[in-house]
Amino acid sequence: MKFLxxxxxxxxxxxxxxxxxxxxxxxxxxxxLKVPMLVFVxxxxxxxxxxxxxxxSWLIVVIFMLGGIAIYLSLYGAFxxxxxxxxxxxxxxLIYVLIVVVSMQRLTREINIYLLLSPFxxxxxxxxxxYGMLMxxxxxxxxxxxxxxxxxxxxxxxILEGFRASMVMFMYSLPWVVVLFIFFPRISFEHASYGxxxxxxxxxxxxxxxxxxxxxxxxxxxxIVMEVGFEKKIPASHLLYFRGSMLYIDxxxxxxxxxxxxxxxxxxxxxxxxxxxxxxxxxxxxTQKKWLYLLDIPTQAAKExxxxxxxxxxxxxxxxxxxxxxxxxxxxxxxxxxLDDYTLKISTAVHVNHxxxxxxxxxxxxxxxxxxxxxxxxxxxxxxSQSLTYTLKPxxxxxxxxxxxxLFDTKKGYCVHFASSFVTMARMLxxxxxxxxxxxxxxxxxxxxxxxxxxxxxxxxxxxxxxKHWVRYETTSTxxxxxxxxxxxxTKDTQNSMSSPLMKKINLYLMYAKYQVETWILYYSNxxxxxxxxxxxxxxKFIFIFISSFITLVLVTLIFTxxxxxxxxxxxxxxxxxxxxxxxxxxxxxxxxxxTLHQYFLRYCEENVDKEAxxxxxxxxxxxxxxxxxxxxxxxxALKDFKKLVKKATKFKTY
Amino acid sequence: xxxxxxxxxxxxIDAIEVHLIGKRETIALSMATFFAGGHLLLxxxxxxxxxxxxxxxxxxxxxxxxxIQFTSDMLPSDILGINYYNQKEGSFVFKKGPxxxxxxxxxEINRSMPKTQSALLQAMEEGVVTIDSVAYTLPQPFxxxxxxxxxxxxxxxxxxxxxxxxxxxxxxxxYPDKNSERIILQGIKDESTGKIKCMLTNEEIKMYMKKASxxxxxxxxxxxxxxxxxxxxxxxxFEYGLSMRGALALVSMVKSWxxxxxxxxATADDVQMVTSLVCAHRLxxxxxxxxxxxxxxxxFSTIHSDT
Numbered sequence: 027m028k029f030l031x032x033x034x035x036x037x038x039x040x041x042x043x044x045x046x047x048x049x050x051x052x053x054x055x056x057x058x059l060k061v062p063m064l065v066f067v068x069x070x071x072x073x074x075x076x077x078x079x080x081x082x083s084w085l086i087v088v089i090f091m092l093g094g095i096a097i098y099l100s101l102y103g104a105f106x107x108x109x110x111x112x113x114x115x116x117x118x119x120l121i122y123v124l125i126v127v128v129s130m131q132r133l134t135r136e137i138n139i140y141l142l143l144s145p146f147x148x149x150x151x152x153x154x155x156x157y158g159m160l161m162x163x164x165x166x167x168x169x170x171x172x173x174x175x176x177x178x179x180x181x182x183x184x185i186l187e188g189f190r191a192s193m194v195m196f197m198y199s200l201p202w203v204v205v206l207f208i209f210f211p212r213i214s215f216e217h218a219s220y221g222x223x224x225x226x227x228x229x230x231x232x233x234x235x236x237x238x239x240x241x242x243x244x245x246x247x248x249x250i251v252m253e254v255g256f257e258k259k260i261p262a263s264h265l266l267y268f269r270g271s272m273l274y275i276d277x278x279x280x281x282x283x284x285x286x287x288x289x290x291x292x293x294x295x296x297x298x299x300x301x302x303x304x305x306x307x308x309x310x311x312x313t314q315k316k317w318l319y320l321l322d323i324p325t326q327a328a329k330e331x332x333x334x335x336x337x338x339x340x341x342x343x344x345x346x347x348x349x350x351x352x353x354x355x356x357x358x359x360x361x362x363x364x365l366d367d368y369t370l371k372i373s374t375a376v377h378v379n380h381x382x383x384x385x386x387x388x389x390x391x392x393x394x395x396x397x398x399x400x401x402x403x404x405x406x407x408x409x410x411s412q413s414l415t416y417t418l419k420p421x422x423x424x425x426x427x428x429x430x431x432x433l434f435d436t437k438k439g440y441c442v443h444f445a446s447s448f449v450t451m452a453r454m455l456x457x458x459x460x461x462x463x464x465x466x467x468x469x470x471x472x473x474x475x476x477x478x479x480x481x482x483x484x485x486x487x488x489x490x491x492x493x494k495h496w497v498r499y500e501t502t503s504t505x506x507x508x509x510x511x512x513x514x515x516x517t518k519d520t521q522n523s524m525s526s527p528l529m530k531k532i533n534l535y536l537m538y539a540k541y542q543v544e545t546w547i548l549y550y551s552n553x554x555x556x557x558x559x560x561x562x563x564x565x566x567k568f569i570f571i572f573i574s575s576f577i578t579l580v581l582v583t584l585i586f587t588x589x590x591x592x593x594x595x596x597x598x599x600x601x602x603x604x605x606x607x608x609x610x611x612x613x614x615x616x617x618x619x620x621x622t623l624h625q626y627f628l629r630y631c632e633e634n635v636d637k638e639a640x641x642x643x644x645x646x647x648x649x650x651x652x653x654x655x656x657x658x659x660x661x662x663x664a665l666k667d668f669k670k671l672v673k674k675a676t677k678f679k680t681y
Numbered sequence: 682x683x684x685x686x687x688x689x690x691x692x693x694i695d696a697i698e699v700h701l702i703g704k705r706e707t708i709a710l711s712m713a714t715f716f717a718g719g720h721l722l723l724x725x726x727x728x729x730x731x732x733x734x735x736x737x738x739x740x741x742x743x744x745x746x747x748x749i750q751f752t753s754d755m756l757p758s759d760i761l762g763i764n765y766y767n768q769k770e771g772s773f774v775f776k777k778g779p780x781x782x783x784x785x786x787x788x789e790i791n792r793s794m795p796k797t798q799s800a801l802l803q804a805m806e807e808g809v810v811t812i813d814s815v816a817y818t819l820p821q822p823f824x825x826x827x828x829x830x831x832x833x834x835x836x837x838x839x840x841x842x843x844x845x846x847x848x849x850x851x852x853x854x855x856y857p858d859k860n861s862e863r864i865i866l867q868g869i870k871d872e873s874t875g876k877i878k879c880m881l882t883n884e885e886i887k888m889y890m891k892k893a894s895x896x897x898x899x900x901x902x903x904x905x906x907x908x909x910x911x912x913x914x915x916x917x918x919f920e921y922g923l924s925m926r927g928a929l930a931l932v933s934m935v936k937s938w939x940x941x942x943x944x945x946x947a948t949a950d951d952v953q954m955v956t957s958l959v960c961a962h963r964l965x966x967x968x969x970x971x972x973x974x975x976x977x978x979x980x981f982s983t984i985h986s987d988t
Contacts, residue, residue, distance in 0.1 A: 580758065595987070600987060624683070625683055655948075657945065
């Protein structure tokens with residue numbers, strides 16, 4: 027409280043207010059400044075702190091030169107004419123120059139228009155570097171703070187009054203901001219590249235090729251690859267297969283897709299769909315790859331992407347910025363297709379001699395079973411009988427005989443090894459088969475309609491062509507053991523941060539909230555607007571919820587406004603007596619300029635002796651009013667009584 | 682101005698009014714000054730009853746009365762007392778001056794030299810007299826009524842502002858109104874009421890003084906008071922603003938006046954009543970003549986109490 031009192035008595039000069047504004051807007055930018063520039067900023071601050079006089083012109087020249095050196099050192103290596111085509115480098119340079127210029131002007135201790143405007147430039151520029159949830163909150167704070175500082179400046183540095191006024195202004199404007207926000211969608215920075223190049227952040231976990239040896243890209247991390255929002259509830263875990271890429275060619279130690287120069291018949295194979303369609307939207311973080319991930323089986327291509335005949339969807343350019351797309355799929359494990367010659371050839375190609383032990387088994391099955399379906403079932407049974415172990419830390423396989431090595435020697439592996447062996451054996455049996463890689467969603471990472479796909483969800487499975495349908499085989503489910511020990515070893519690093527299921531749950535809730543805000547606030551666009559309108563059409567109930575929550579917001583802001591509004595009367599008795607004064611004034615009994623209320627009431631009584639009831643009431647009012655305002659510690663009860671009396675007096679007609 | 686004097690003080694005022702007809706307000710304000718623990722400066726032309734007021738007030742309050750008639754050749758020792766050589770005893774003996782009384786009338790204070798004036802005023806402020814490095818405490822309560830002729834009179838020494846500050850209140854008595862004047866001119870005097878006697882004991886005086894100091898000042902009233910004080914300092918119409926001593930005097934006087942009306946709290950009316958009295962000898966207009974009425978108008982046309 028003492029602090030508040032001091033604050034009340036302190037009047038800040040314009041320079042101090044400006045400095046405070048700079049501290050707030052520069053705070054996020056300090057996180058991105060390079061060391062030389064930071065040193066420069068510290069130097070300037072030190073000069074400002076230790077010298078209270080305006081800097082001499084030689085010092086400003088020195089600062090200018092130091093600033094130049096700091097910029098040079100900060101951008102050393104990154105700077106080239108070509109480098110400037112990267113948006114962020116360009117903006118970084120802009121910020122550095124602005125900092126140097128502002129420092130020079132600030133050292134003169136004179137305020138000019140550029141010094142006043144620069145906080146807003148800094149605020150705008152910082153938005154290019156930080157655009158997450160936290161920054162959204164911070165920007166709201168910054169806008170409020172700058173408003174506060176401006177108003178305080180206008181109020182001769184009285185920051186408490188400034189706070190009150192800016193709070194009222196802020197609260198008045200909040201509902202309007204919401205209205206404007208809903209009706210005027212805007213393009214987010216994320217989607218606009220302004221002709222600059224993107225940055226290189228990448229998500230791993232799924233690659234175009236699939237290695238079986240120690241090169242295998244196994245990243246069991248919790249980094250988020252994509253966030254999926256379903257229109258309805260999340261489907262069951264066994265339906266959450268996100269197709270990534272399709273691999274056909276066995277290269278001993280790895281599998282490859284069909285080379286890009288091979289031209290196959292284009293187009294989606296039409297098939298009857300009876301299943302329910304699932305609508306969902308995906309936020310895909312930069313992967314530096316071209317694949318979009320769609321749930322099995324996608325019914326149409328997502329925006330800007332192409333769906334090939336293997337139902338793999340790709341975009342033209344590598345994904346360098348977070349991408350948002352809506353998609354529709356029917357959740358099935360098989361789909362109708364006709365094979366062209368090339369596909370048939372490539373999906374049955376197999377090196378029979380590489381895996382002699384496997385060949386023996388294949389021959390056994392071929393003898394017993396004669397249809398493809400039965401052979402496939404036998405294959406699954408064979409896998410189950412091999413007592414294979416699922417582990418994330420398998421032993422090294424013999425690269426020349428990978429299938430033999432896995433099925434008969436090590437018997438340990440993860441999805442890649444299971445799927446690869448399964449496909450190889452299927453092909454030996456004469457069934458066209460291929461490998462699919464992608465992600466398999468884990469429902470424990472979901473909440474309501476929101477699902478997170480992490481790098482650890484990367485997965486591979488097999489597809490066999492049986493009876494003119496491609497059928498999905500979850501090959502890892504044939505494992506007899508799951509080595510959890512190895513599994514938990516792998517996740518040790520992440521377990522520290524989420525030691526208990528409760529923490530995991532809380533974390534998930536936080537991410538869900540973040541996702542909702544991002545979807546509906548940060549990435550609110552005309553598409554979202556249309557989506558919202560469509561949703562409103564279908565759910566009239568939601569209009570009611572929407573309007574009522576808007577009204578609640580208005581009410582809340584109103585409460586804040588009233589709370590922070592400057593009170594006209596400090597004293598409650600004085601406030602309530604105004605009703606009577608108004609009535610008396612309306613009756614033509616005007617209060618004189620320097621009359622106290624007591625004198626006013628007395629004068630009334632003297633001038634209106636004939637109106638006995640009126641004067642009696644006024645005298646009574648005068649007495650209790652005087653006690654309330656001047657006497658020692660009036661009780662709440664007395665105030666209540668007084669208010670009753672005022673009410674009674676206002677109802678009295680013949681004054 | 683509207684006020685109702687508390688019934689307990691009515692007989693006292695009545696008793697004095699017999700000798701100072703039509704001056705009830707002046708009598709009441711003088712008593713308020715006394716209970717506030719301050720000193721009073723009566724400023725008026727000769728022959729309107731300054732001395733009469735002082736004399737009868739002292740009788741009613743039952744205080745031992747001392748009087749000094751100031752002249753231009755007076756010395757400080759005439760007021761304070763002197764150490765003289767007693768030949769019989771062969772040592773110096775201190776002879777107390779007239780200041781060693783509870784109720785002192787300093788008549789025509791501006792007729793004496795500044796040296797003598799300050800001897801009195803220092804004693805008034807500190808309640809202690811130091812003669813030949815021996816400190817003598819003045820009796821308690823100690824109340825001084827100074828009377829002063831308007832400055833135009835020949836042969837007067839103007840009291841400096843710093844010394845005037847030591848008086849809590851200053852007002853004139855003024856001519857009586859028509860009705861009162863007629864009664865005085867008729868010379869009707871009731872013999873029985875003419876005899877005036879002590880009406881308050883020492884304990885009662887102390888009790889009233891304590892009561893006056895205990896009067897509540899609400900936050901709103903303090904706001905009002907501070908507005909007034911700030912205005913005198915910052916408006917620029919006065920040579921100097923109210924000193925801190927002046928501000929304290931204003932508060933004491935407001936409290937005492939509230940007590941005189943039998944209240945335990947002070948109101949904005951009280952402030953309006955006493956402000957010009959407390960300020961009249963403290964504030965000087967930069968332009969034009971200073972008078973209590975003008976001070977009142979100047980302050981209260983700008984500073985309003987909403988209450």
